[in-house]
Amino acid sequence: MTHTPPSTPAHRKTALIIGSGIGGLSLGIRLQSLGFDTTILEKLDAPGGRAYQKRTEDGYVFDMGPTVITVPHFIEELFALERDRAALTTPDYPAHVLEGERVREGESGGPRTREYVKLVPILPFYRIYFDDGTYFDYDGDPESTRRQILELAPDDLAGYERFHRDAGAIFERGFLELGYTHFGDLPTMLRVVPDLMRLDAVRTLFSFTSKYFQSPKLRQVFSFETLLVGGNPLSVPAIYAMIHFVEKTWGIHYAMGGTGALVRAFVQKFEELGGQIRYGAEVERVLVTDARGKPVKRPAGARVARGVALAGGEELHADITVSNGDWANLYLKLVPPQARLVNSDVRVRAARQSMSLLVIYFGFRRDGPGDRPLDLRHHNIILGPRYEELLTEIFGEKVLSKDFSQYLHVPTLTDPSLAPEGHHAAYTLVPVPHNASGLNWEVEGPKLVDRVLGFLEERGYIPNLKARLTHSEYITPDYFEGTLDAYMGNAFGPEPTLIQSAYFRPHNRSEDVRNLYLVGAGAQPGAGTPSVMMSAKMTARLIAQDFGIHPDLLGGPDVSVAQSEPEAVGAAD
Structure with a gap:
């Protein structure tokens, strides 16, 4: 089945974005402001991607991914955009943003942000615990x-x-x-x-x-x-x-209601601008032809993205296609090998992927009779007895270590609405090797969960935790590989080493296929909530250039970008 939006005026361009993570939503907002009719295709039943938010039957709300929000003016800029009016007179970093004092209490974020979501500052940013019990705020x-x-x-x-x-x-x-x-x-x-x-x-x-x-x-x-x-x-x-x-x-800031509240706010803004999101829409392949619309037979000559085919067989056509999904699996699974010269199987498989994670989502009763009061902060980094050795085992040797470090997030210290009355919602994140390790997570996962929760209780971070525990579930690298379709179960895309940064990181404009773009953690500049919002602006500028829209319409200074191939559409360089 082939579908092309029937009511699209001839002068409007169409765009498909694969994935509704923060990067995909940010780009969707920008493309709507550029005059594209944009549809976001999401495999899951709700938006967010890695920033998916889960609500449990027993009343807990868990952000399953990112929890640290910074650079709030990036968010304000998105909420200030209007449909078909991309002109912004402010530079990337307006003077008032650079010179203003950081908010230390009350509500943060600009006036347009406050119309959609409530951001509050978090202090300290992190409490960093050392293995000897001392800490640094x-x-x-x-x-x-x-x-x-x-x-x-x-x-x-x-x-x-x-x-x-x-x-x-x-x-x-x-x-x-x-x-x-x-x-x-x-x-x-x-x-x-x-x-x-x-x-x-x-x-x-x-x-x-x-x-x-x-x-x-x-x-x-x-x-x-x-x-x-x-x-x-x-x-x-x-x-x-x-x-x-x-x-x-x-x-460092927090969205009341969790990062999921920020995701929902982005969805609201995107839909207000006329964008559409389809859930349960798993993309099976990117439709690639030659310049005449014929199937590509070899990795040479013109290769043009025409849209996508969904897992059920439906085909969607658009002027541009953007992937907010995993970089490696975009090329290994969705783009046919005969259409790839630069991003060949050999090159993609040779890239180093970031580590993965075991994340435990748990709820527990607040302080009860005889319990020592909880002495934690919103963001807690709990470092193990080894640092360099542990990192070498995770990233280099890819083994499950005898000890671990973790990031413990307790948002209910700031926002009690995420848990039933009298309870805390928390998650703790443990870096582990990705699935090149060969570890059987059905066996190792439960054992590591027991060790981590036991550690939090025995070391006094959450006294009597096992007796107070009312909810517990977890994800492993298998979740990243299966549910999120991340190559080898990586949690953050290509590892940001020197030889995988800047020019050597995947490009936001595909070098192989015209009208195919990338956005998010796998593209430039890299992973992290502010970076993927920056990635969206960078990709939007490339699209503006390729379609003859001057990049100044997106705000900020012009950027110098060379075309990756001479047949790029409407190049303005």
Whole structure:
């Protein structure tokens, strides 16, 4: 069955987006503002992708994926867009955004955001627990940070001042100036290499932090954050030191109702602009032809995306097709091999994928008689006894370690609505190898869950947890591989190593197939909630260029992007 929207005026272009994650929704909003009629196709029964929100029969609400929200002006910019009116006069980082004070209490987010969702600041950003029971409250306040360093490792205070200066320089160049640059050709990349070398941003992040801090604890404090975007601190480039300044500049925020509330707000905005979402619409393949509309027989000549075929056999045609799904499986499963020259099976399978996760979603009774009060924060990083060795086992050796670190999220400390009265909802996230490990998660999953929950009780993080536990379920790499269709069960797309960053990361405009684009964690600039919103703007600019719409209509400065092949449609370069 073939379907083309019958009522679409001749002058309007059509777009299909595979996946309703935050990246796909953000791009859908932008495409509607550009004048495209956009349909988002979602395999699951509700929006969000990795940011899917689950409601249980016993009254708990769990965000199944991202929980850390930063750079609220990215969100405000999306809610300010209007249908067929993409003109924005503000730059990517307006002066008031850079100069304004970070919100430390009350409600955060701009006036348009407040019409759709309530954001509140979270302090501290993270409480970071060390294995010896001490902790560090990271809140982005330099004075608070200095005070805690003096208590923890006073000899490292001077090193912190140097780190603060040098990480700030990386942030200004790598995020503020280059953040929206699409590295579509090698010369674009080579032009920035001297600056990155000068900033020492190409060595590994852990090596970079080790220059400034002698204390193992502080080395962990200022390098762990890349784990939240799938990066190994021992191998990601030091440009990721900018995460420290991204959080410090704009704070950490929470959407009341959970990240799912932000997803629903994006859906509302998208539909207000005229976009449509179809749920239970699993894409089986991208329809690719040659320039004459004939089947492609070899990976040469014109290759053009014409739409998609759904698992039930229905075909949907559109002017552009965008994948917000997993990069590797887009090419390995959805795009026929005879249509791929750059993203061949060999190249895709050779790419290093990020680690995976075991995530436990659980509910428990609040403090009862005889229970020690809960002494946790909204975001808690609980580090194990080993750091470098554990990372090597997860990312390199791909084995299940004898110990673990975890991120414990307790949103009901901020938002009691996510649990029945008198209860907490929580999840704890444990980095584990992806499925190249060969681990049998039906066997190993329950054992690791028992170890993690037992640890939280025995170490006193949640006293008497097993007696207070009222709900428990979990996901493993099998969920990422099966339900989310992520290659080898990766949780964050390609691992952000130096040789898989910038130009070497998958391009937002397909190098193989015209009118096929990518957005989200697998594309540039990378994983993480702010990054996938940036990815949406970058991809929208490429589409605007290819269809003769000047990129200034999307706000901010022009970007220099070379066409990946000479037959690109309507190129404005």
